Amino acid sequence: GAVVSQHPSWVICKSGTSVKIECRSLDFQATTMFWYRQFPKQSLMLMATSNEGSKATYEQGVEKDKFLINHASLTLSTLTVTSAHPEDSSFYICSASSGTSGYNEQFFGPGTRLTVL
């Protein structure tokens, strides 16, 4: 299957700083990328959907000014957590798809664990 990488795999930062997480599709062009958040022993919650070259579409309740998403190329999307606080500590997972319909499979990255002190 297609491979999606995330970097870094884990990050610890101080409260008030910003953290950037990268999501790359290594062997296919990702028209659409998704960003999820997963709390311990809970499900994945979709944060936003980004299509290459367009502004991201955020789910209800997700602050777009706090979670900045950029999808500048067909192989790279970034999530920047601005002015991070301890409550932003979580496991962030991206996925990538080569299409925009529900028939296109999503391929998931391994996730990034963010800890905000």
Next chain:
Amino acid sequence: GNSVTQMEGPVTLSEEAFLTINCTYTATGYPSLFWYVQYPGEGLQLLLKATKADDKGSNKGFEATYRKETTSFHLEKGSVQVSDSAVYFCALSDPWQGGKLIFGQGTELSVKP
């Protein structure tokens, strides 16, 4: 709105036991249904899928049948192995909503030798 409900875990089984993880869904349209597996320390992997009613998805000995009449997509395996220990997520995707996946809460499976 669309939603997915799956049985709570953790589920603990002995090796070679029969596995069933229940999953039911609510959807306004005709969704595609998926099971994903997350092994410890790894990302989600697609285990199997079904895109229309009565379809059966299967992979690695796991099976699930898309039952529209009962809005269910239960995951089954006849004989589990220790290596099947993982968290299993049921999910749906409405093809007309840009491929967004809606996940159930996940069921942790632990298989003992």
